[in-house]
Amino acid sequence: MSQAALSSSINATTNKDPADVRHNWTLAEVEALFALPFNDLMFEAQTIHRQHFNANEVQVSTLLSIKTGACPEDCKYCSQSARNKTNLEKERLMEVEKVLEAAEKAKAMGSTRFCMGAAWRNPKARDMPVVLDMIKGVKALGLESCMTLGMLDEDQAQQLQDAGLDYYNHNLDTSPEHYNQIITTRTYQDRLDTLDHVRSAGMKVCSGGIVGLGEKAADRASLLVQLANLPKQPESVPINMLVKVEGTPLANVDDLESFDFIRCIAVARIMMPQSHVRLSAGRSAMNEQMQSLCFLAGANSIFYGCKLLTAENPETDQDTLLFKKLGINTETVVDDSSNQDKRIKTSLVNAQHKDLFYDAVN
Numbered sequence: 001m002s003q004a005a006l007s008s009s010i011n012a013t014t015n016k017d018p019a020d021v022r023h024n025w026t027l028a029e030v031e032a033l034f035a036l037p038f039n040d041l042m043f044e045a046q047t048i049h050r051q052h053f054n055a056n057e058v059q060v061s062t063l064l065s066i067k068t069g070a071c072p073e074d075c076k077y078c079s080q081s082a083r084n085k086t087n088l089e090k091e092r093l094m095e096v097e098k099v100l101e102a103a104e105k106a107k108a109m110g111s112t113r114f115c116m117g118a119a120w121r122n123p124k125a126r127d128m129p130v131v132l133d134m135i136k137g138v139k140a141l142g143l144e145s146c147m148t149l150g151m152l153d154e155d156q157a158q159q160l161q162d163a164g165l166d167y168y169n170h171n172l173d174t175s176p177e178h179y180n181q182i183i184t185t186r187t188y189q190d191r192l193d194t195l196d197h198v199r200s201a202g203m204k205v206c207s208g209g210i211v212g213l214g215e216k217a218a219d220r221a222s223l224l225v226q227l228a229n230l231p232k233q234p235e236s237v238p239i240n241m242l243v244k245v246e247g248t249p250l251a252n253v254d255d256l257e258s259f260d261f262i263r264c265i266a267v268a269r270i271m272m273p274q275s276h277v278r279l280s281a282g283r284s285a286m287n288e289q290m291q292s293l294c295f296l297a298g299a300n301s302i303f304y305g306c307k308l309l310t311a312e313n314p315e316t317d318q319d320t321l322l323f324k325k326l327g328i329n330t331e332t333v334v335d336d337s338s339n340q341d342k343r344i345k346t347s348l349v350n351a352q353h354k355d356l357f358y359d360a361v362n
């Protein structure tokens with residue numbers, strides 16, 4: 001594709017009207033974006049980013065594993081699959097009270113969203129009342145809520161929506177072409193069906209994938225085509241760098257070149273201009289400069305707190321220091337549950353660490 005044609009196809013995405021977000025990306029177009037000179041790609045991504053977001057704000061979420069390990073699925077990257085010999089300590093579904101204690105800590109630390117993950121293929125009927133109470137409790141704390149519990153049927157999605165769940169995370173993980181190399185116990189269509197149920201029930205969708213699984217460059221492009229061409233683009237798009245876990249089949253896969261990861265963030269930003277793109281798992285293995293290039297490429301969300309689900313994440317002080325060095329502030333939450341434009345002033349990281357935070361206003 002010529003530079004001029006590529007430029008006009010990119011520009012077609014930059015209108016702020018949701019109706020003008022494109023859902024007809026072709027693999028060839030996306031591969032052409034990936035092939036741009038690095039500086040041109042970064043410039044396009046940053047230009048689009050600034051049309052839709054404050055380029056110096058990042059949304060922060062905190063993760064908690066509410067049920068750990070012994071998962072029946074065979075995801076080849078995962079520490080929690082019962083088929084992988086990973087020395088992980090299994091834990092039953094947590095008590096609601098314990099989950100809410102963790103949520104309160106996350107809020108005090110400055111997180112605005114609390115994401116609860118369970119090592120399930122799908123939630124069972126007996127689990128639903130417990131997770132619904134968790135959602136209500138997290139909402140009562142004034143936090144946004146997110147859950148990732150595996151596949152959902154229509155009725156389960158409706159129950160989560162009725163309890164007030166804001167986001168449901170369910171990743172496509174990789175391209176349809178590479179998918180069978182990674183998981184065989186559920187299909188790509190199963191994942192698309194769950195996303196459809198989440199959307200139909202009225203929740204916001206968090207869906208992305210993992211890179212560095214040994215996939216080809218075309219697979220990364222194809223994953224982004226799948227996400228961007230969904231009937232409505234996900235509000236949140238986590239891009240995870242594989243965390244290599246000993247005892248999993250992917251423990252010794254070759255590292256993905258850092259620039260290929262940054263390109264992936266930039267192309268996601270261009271294709272999904274109104275979505276939050278999350279620099280997700282794998283930050284512990286990235287230096288400050290690498291993370292900064294990801295923010296420059298349009299990433300505007302992170303997991304905040306020293307643990308992901310089972311893997312480590314940077315210490316909060318490291319993150320606040322990096323944000324200070326970069327002049328980045330954390331995003332406040334707009335409460336869209338009422339018609340008034342009411343801003344919840346949650347205890348932001350800024351408030352917690354005044355000394356560490358850059359004040360972009362004064």
Ligand code: SAM
Pocket residue numbers: 077078079117118119120121148149150151170171173209210240241242243244245281309
């Ligand atoms: N069991 C549920 C499911 O798979 O739908 C929810 C939890 S699962 C751990 C959520 C997501 O975390 C996965 O879809 C995958 O994208 C990501 N993930 C899991 N292990 C990872 C790893 N080692 N490195 C990077 N991302 C990972």
Ligand code: DTB
Pocket residue numbers: 063079117148169171208209238239240243280281308309310311312
């Ligand atoms: C997502 O895309 N990444 C998060 C969240 N959604 C649930 C999970 C990352 C897991 C990293 C490996 C671990 O902690 O076990």
Ligand code: SF4
Pocket residue numbers: 071072073074075078079080081082118119120121150
């Ligand atoms: Fe289970 Fe989710 Fe891990 Fe797959 S990614 S093994 S479904 S916890």
